[in-house]
Amino acid sequence: MVFPLIGSGTWKPARIFGLGGMPSSHSSVVCGTATAIGLSRGFYSAEFALALVLAAVVMTDAAGVRRNAGRQAKVLNKMIQDLFETGQGMDYGKLKEMMGHSPFEVLVGALLGILLAVWIM
Numbered sequence: 001m002v003f004p005l006i007g008s009g010t011w012k013p014a015r016i017f018g019l020g021g022m023p024s025s026h027s028s029v030v031c032g033t034a035t036a037i038g039l040s041r042g043f044y045s046a047e048f049a050l051a052l053v054l055a056a057v058v059m060t061d062a063a064g065v066r067r068n069a070g071r072q073a074k075v076l077n078k079m080i081q082d083l084f085e086t087g088q089g090m091d092y093g094k095l096k097e098m099m100g101h102s103p104f105e106v107l108v109g110a111l112l113g114i115l116l117a118v119w120i121m
Contacts, residue, residue: 024062024101024109030055032113039121055110063106 034051041047101109 022101022105022108023112024059024106026062027055027059027101027106027109028113028116030058030113031110032117035114035117036121039117059106059110062101062109063103 030051034048034055037045037051038048
């Protein structure tokens with residue numbers, strides 16, 4: 001949310017509720033939760049193990065599945081545009097292309113969540 005402001009100098013409130021971008025808020029939340037559970041209940045507790053598995057699933061989804069869906073949307077948007085311009089296709093609404101995160105965005109989100117949890121606890 002703050003990074004687009006720093007990078008481009010323009011405030012985009014829609015980015016608060018949008019998908020993708022820097023850092024991964026999903027990664028921040030699940031890593032912060034896992035860290036807080038580890039600090040409070042112990043890093044050998046069942047609760048921490050469950051939180052750690054959940055964090056791994058969420059971060060894999062953010063960097064893998066959703067990112068690839070965004071790439072596919074980009075290709076489909078180009079194909080639809082090309083077909084529409086030649087008069088061979090129908091006009092469909094544009095698909096969302098920014099859906100996932102790069103591995104770096106996931107890593108930064110995870111580190112942010114861990115640091116915040118340590119700071120708060």
